[in-house]
Amino acid sequence: MTSVEEPARPNGRIRDAVRTRAEILDVATQEFARAGYDGARVDEIAARTRTTKRMIYYYFGGKEQLFTAVLERAYGVIREAEQGLDVEHLDPVAAIRRLTELTLDHHEQHPDFIRLVSIENIHGAEHIAASEKLGKIGSPAVDVIRRILASGQESGLFTADVDAVDLHAMISSFCFFRVANRHTFGALFGRDLTAPDRREHYRTMLGDMVIAYLTAERATD
Amino acid sequence: MTSVEEPARPNGRIRDAVRTRAEILDVATQEFARAGYDGARVDEIAARTRTTKRMIYYYFGGKEQLFTAVLERAYGVIREAEQGLDVEHLDPVAAIRRLTELTLDHHEQHPDFIRLVSIENIHGAEHIAASEKLGKIGSPAVDVIRRILASGQESGLFTADVDAVDLHAMISSFCFFRVANRHTFGALFGRDLTAPDRREHYRTMLGDMVIAYLTAERATD
Amino acid sequence: MTSVEEPARPNGRIRDAVRTRAEILDVATQEFARAGYDGARVDEIAARTRTTKRMIYYYFGGKEQLFTAVLERAYGVIREAEQGLDVEHLDPVAAIRRLTELTLDHHEQHPDFIRLVSIENIHGAEHIAASEKLGKIGSPAVDVIRRILASGQESGLFTADVDAVDLHAMISSFCFFRVANRHTFGALFGRDLTAPDRREHYRTMLGDMVIAYLTAERATD
Amino acid sequence: MTSVEEPARPNGRIRDAVRTRAEILDVATQEFARAGYDGARVDEIAARTRTTKRMIYYYFGGKEQLFTAVLERAYGVIREAEQGLDVEHLDPVAAIRRLTELTLDHHEQHPDFIRLVSIENIHGAEHIAASEKLGKIGSPAVDVIRRILASGQESGLFTADVDAVDLHAMISSFCFFRVANRHTFGALFGRDLTAPDRREHYRTMLGDMVIAYLTAERATD
DNA sequence: CATGAATGAGAATTCATTCAT
DNA sequence: GATGAATGAATTCTCATTCAT
The missing domain is CATH 1.10.357.10 (Tetracycline Repressor, domain 2)
Known part of the structure; x- marks a missing residue:
């Protein structure tokens, strides 16, 4: 049997997930505020993050939803x-x-x-x-x-x-x-x-x- | 006071030029106001005009200058x-x-x-x-x-x-x-x-x- | 005639494995038939299953082999x-x-x-x-x-x-x-x-x- | 005055346009037939053409419409x-x-x-x-x-x-x-x-x- | 002055697959 | 056996701008 007694606290990966999500929101906030919705670039947001553009889509679904999350x-x-x-x-x-x-x-x-x-x-x-x-x-x-x-x-x-x-x-x-x-x-x-x-x-x-x-x-x- | 009167009898071409310019500005105003600077499309502006996209570049130089003219x-x-x-x-x-x-x-x-x-x-x-x-x-x-x-x-x-x-x-x-x-x-x-x-x-x-x-x-x- | 009878009393896990495999095949059949090989989405197949995408790879190896199994x-x-x-x-x-x-x-x-x-x-x-x-x-x-x-x-x-x-x-x-x-x-x-x-x-x-x-x-x- | 007596026949560019369009259709026909709608790649079609991918969108609007034109x-x-x-x-x-x-x-x-x-x-x-x-x-x-x-x-x-x-x-x-x-x-x-x-x-x-x-x-x- | 055709560079988005646990 | 998180590589599509006439 695998260890069932997982700590109630989220494990490292999940914790990273939360932090990564927050980091994306931070950068996206700046980028959207700087350039407007259409002027902001998903590429640019990703580049200023420790993750990849792909993760923005994984976490938020798309540019539109990312902006909504930022709001x-x-x-x-x-x-x-x-x-x-x-x-x-x-x-x-x-x-x-x-x-x-x-x-x-x-x-x-x-x-x-x-x-x-x-x-x-x-x-x-x-x-x-x-x-x-x-x-x-x-x-x-x-x-x-x-x-x-x-x-x-x-x-x-x-x-x-x-x-x-x-x-x-x-x-x-x-x-x-x-x-x-x-x-x-x-x-x-x-x-x-x-x-x-x-x-x-x-x-x-x-x-x-x-x-x-x-x-x-x-x-x- | 600056002369508000247009010069008497501009020839047809100039008159058209003035009108075309005004028409582009009208449409561009709506389009920029509707969608923002980056959201506005030069194609869309041209399409809603009786002239072509090329004219926008001819008269204004580019999107940036067009927006400035609109402002x-x-x-x-x-x-x-x-x-x-x-x-x-x-x-x-x-x-x-x-x-x-x-x-x-x-x-x-x-x-x-x-x-x-x-x-x-x-x-x-x-x-x-x-x-x-x-x-x-x-x-x-x-x-x-x-x-x-x-x-x-x-x-x-x-x-x-x-x-x-x-x-x-x-x-x-x-x-x-x-x-x-x-x-x-x-x-x-x-x-x-x-x-x-x-x-x-x-x-x-x-x-x-x-x-x-x-x-x-x-x-x- | 080949043996149609399942072995007597497979344990729960095997039974689940068999059932999971069958469920994946059912859904995959529909999805491939609906959209073609390239049009079918592994994500979609997994989503319509009680298991996860990972299981498809675990059981079948990949999309190609899944299609073969469906056939x-x-x-x-x-x-x-x-x-x-x-x-x-x-x-x-x-x-x-x-x-x-x-x-x-x-x-x-x-x-x-x-x-x-x-x-x-x-x-x-x-x-x-x-x-x-x-x-x-x-x-x-x-x-x-x-x-x-x-x-x-x-x-x-x-x-x-x-x-x-x-x-x-x-x-x-x-x-x-x-x-x-x-x-x-x-x-x-x-x-x-x-x-x-x-x-x-x-x-x-x-x-x-x-x-x-x-x-x-x-x-x- | 510029030459107004354009030949009734389409000029070189238009002729090219017609030919380019036909060439795209030829290649697209092969590519769609070879790989199916979803399996076909717009990139691949463009690569086998003398024009660029951009022209496919210019002429046909998108992959879907290209397939329709092929049909x-x-x-x-x-x-x-x-x-x-x-x-x-x-x-x-x-x-x-x-x-x-x-x-x-x-x-x-x-x-x-x-x-x-x-x-x-x-x-x-x-x-x-x-x-x-x-x-x-x-x-x-x-x-x-x-x-x-x-x-x-x-x-x-x-x-x-x-x-x-x-x-x-x-x-x-x-x-x-x-x-x-x-x-x-x-x-x-x-x-x-x-x-x-x-x-x-x-x-x-x-x-x-x-x-x-x-x-x-x-x-x- | 005017025009349709053309386009390079880039933009958002997707997808099958794998990793850490 | 099982799983959610993660991702590299592509894929479709767009856009401001320019060229040839």
């Missing part, structure tokens, strides 16, 4: 980060300000993710649609916003009757644009939206705007 | 539209609100332009850099904003010490995001940011936010 | 059926007619076998040549024909001086063609040679033809 | 040959005998065509179905048979009430089988159905059989 993992990372948001102990105004700052920082720290999302939009979000993992996953950030808004509205601090998803869109817009469109914006206006010495400026500006909006005096309906 | 024309159209902005007869608050509305409408009406800009950003704005026409062209909209801000600040209506380019970025962010990222946003949050029956909602929301920001009560520095 | 078993089935032919108690004319009918029926009932034979002919019968089991095995049907012809010629019923192998070829031709070429024939002539409601027609037609040939009045040489 | 031409050749059948000046019996002989000869002379038809049947005649040229084209041979049968039946020489398409199937069966299945038949029965010194034997045999069938004494219905 899935990228969104997963974002979700994890959002789950780590810890702002609800602050008062509503401070919480929103902190949230906008963290959102801006986070976008700045993940330019590849931003690019992947731009690319996926060029392709009509078809990979998200094809993914089982990525159907309406919502976002922890929206949940956080929803709770802060409820708290702020209850206390009368927030006068705006704004929806959490819409506010999330509003906040994300600037954070996303700042990174995604920095090349054309820089080229056309000569201003680098992601210059480190202007980061604080934009963090403040975005926070000011959102807070101003939420707390503005409003005529009684 | 140049697209930005030109935007600039022309911005030059038509007529809001300075309004009081600063109304002017800003009107400007945000027009900006939002304009983005919605030009999804292909939005896509081209996303695509150009994926490619690091290298075509803008290579273009002679598109160096730091700025934008008439920024000039308009600059003048409104000056007026509003002078009159004390605007308390914020905001820069015109930054405010332009802020306004554009939401308008751009709403169109560019509508696919992923819709897929992930189940909300169509460009649904016609929500357009008014977003116009108001964006205007409210910008106005709130500009007019917020501020502690004296 | 060997298919010819074996045919031979067994032919051995069951029981027409010699009939008078020669009735016996030939019955034989043609059974042959026609049998071909119709084994379209996969027909396809395998077509495929093997495309490959110049190289697998038969490579097989130890399939060297000039002849066919029980030919033996039956030989005996009927001898009887018919002896009694003067059959006037034709025909060879058993040739007559077998003649009978098989139509039965084979009717199944093997039904797709092209149907597509080109709009007639389905294997339509159930025409089966009786073709059985009669073939029998008539063979009988007419064997019993035709002939000038004395 | 179309092969069937075209057959039809042309059948249109040259000149047997109707003979009396019905002689005409049928001559027709069977010519059919047998023709199959023997076109083994590649036979193989292509076998291959197409393995693939369910899908390429014929996809071809615009090859939909129910029927066959001139059937028309000839139809007229001979009518004449023979009218004169009372032919007693059989046989349909022309069925008789064509019957005659073709043997001619086809003799070539298509010669490898397996030879391997299993040790008889070469296409041995030159047996050709006359089979021509006679087939003619005898068909004539016997058509002229057999029949009980009055």
Whole structure:
């Protein structure tokens, strides 16, 4: 009889399989983010990996599915980060300000993710649609916003009757644009939206705007 | 002002050349916007034109230059539209609100332009850099904003010490995001940011936010 | 007669081996018949089996040998059926007619076998040549024909001086063609040679033809 | 001005195009006939041609369409040959005998065509179905048979009430089988159905059989 | 100015087979 | 006996670009 008592831990080969898969995803993320879906080369991805092109097909099935897997993992990372948001102990105004700052920082720290999302939009979000993992996953950030808004509205601090998803869109817009469109914006206006010495400026500006909006005096309906 | 009038009576061949060039640009705009730079096919562009593929090379030199020409024309159209902005007869608050509305409408009406800009950003704005026409062209909209801000600040209506380019970025962010990222946003949050029956909602929301920001009560520095 | 009985009580493993082997052959038969030798996929065969691809190599050695094994078993089935032919108690004319009918029926009932034979002919019968089991095995049907012809010629019923192998070829031709070429024939002539409601027609037609040939009045040489 | 008086004849390049196309078809016919659809290699076909693999895709679109074009031409050749059948000046019996002989000869002379038809049947005649040229084209041979049968039946020489398409199937069966299945038949029965010194034997045999069938004494219905 | 034919270089994908356990 | 992971070598197909006229 062969040894049946295999350790519960995966053996070396399986462990390698997991690592190889992750390595392919790492490289593919960079390559897709760098060149777009059609611009990325499976050959190039393979070359920058310790495995062969053949393994990409073995693990993922094809370029399309590889891109989907890249997206899935990228969104997963974002979700994890959002789950780590810890702002609800602050008062509503401070919480929103902190949230906008963290959102801006986070976008700045993940330019590849931003690019992947731009690319996926060029392709009509078809990979998200094809993914089982990525159907309406919502976002922890929206949940956080929803709770802060409820708290702020209850206390009368927030006068705006704004929806959490819409506010999330509003906040994300600037954070996303700042990174995604920095090349054309820089080229056309000569201003680098992601210059480190202007980061604080934009963090403040975005926070000011959102807070101003939420707390503005409003005529009684 | 540059001469907008075409020279009187170009002969038939020149006229055809102009028309052919325009036709190629029309089709190429759609095709690049649809599929991205690498996803677009020169064959496909040619096939949807009354001329042949050879003409694309004759007129533009290659795919790269064709894309640059597409970008140049697209930005030109935007600039022309911005030059038509007529809001300075309004009081600063109304002017800003009107400007945000027009900006939002304009983005919605030009999804292909939005896509081209996303695509150009994926490619690091290298075509803008290579273009002679598109160096730091700025934008008439920024000039308009600059003048409104000056007026509003002078009159004390605007308390914020905001820069015109930054405010332009802020306004554009939401308008751009709403169109560019509508696919992923819709897929992930189940909300169509460009649904016609929500357009008014977003116009108001964006205007409210910008106005709130500009007019917020501020502690004296 | 060869021993048909399996050895008493093979142990479980052997039994499994026998069953696994048979299962692979079943699936491989379908797959080769469906797609041809080169069109068949070892992966596909394995996937439709309860075992793995590795087992195919373990049991058969490779795709080539698997196909040979499929052929060997298919010819074996045919031979067994032919051995069951029981027409010699009939008078020669009735016996030939019955034989043609059974042959026609049998071909119709084994379209996969027909396809395998077509495929093997495309490959110049190289697998038969490579097989130890399939060297000039002849066919029980030919033996039956030989005996009927001898009887018919002896009694003067059959006037034709025909060879058993040739007559077998003649009978098989139509039965084979009717199944093997039904797709092209149907597509080109709009007639389905294997339509159930025409089966009786073709059985009669073939029998008539063979009988007419064997019993035709002939000038004395 | 450039010379407008181009000769009505196609110029050198076009002429080459026609020749190149024909050359590709020649080689592809051999290669597909030799190895089957899946066994054939586009690379191999290209290598045996004066052009490159790229041209095969330029001219035909792909392997599938190339095979279809090969089939179309092969069937075209057959039809042309059948249109040259000149047997109707003979009396019905002689005409049928001559027709069977010519059919047998023709199959023997076109083994590649036979193989292509076998291959197409393995693939369910899908390429014929996809071809615009090859939909129910029927066959001139059937028309000839139809007229001979009518004449023979009218004169009372032919007693059989046989349909022309069925008789064509019957005659073709043997001619086809003799070539298509010669490898397996030879391997299993040790008889070469296409041995030159047996050709006359089979021509006679087939003619005898068909004539016997058509002229057999029949009980009055 | 205009055009159909041509193409080199490369791209994604597949397949039978083997290895480590 | 049995198995999932791995893979080298091919295979089909594509694409931007240029040539001859």
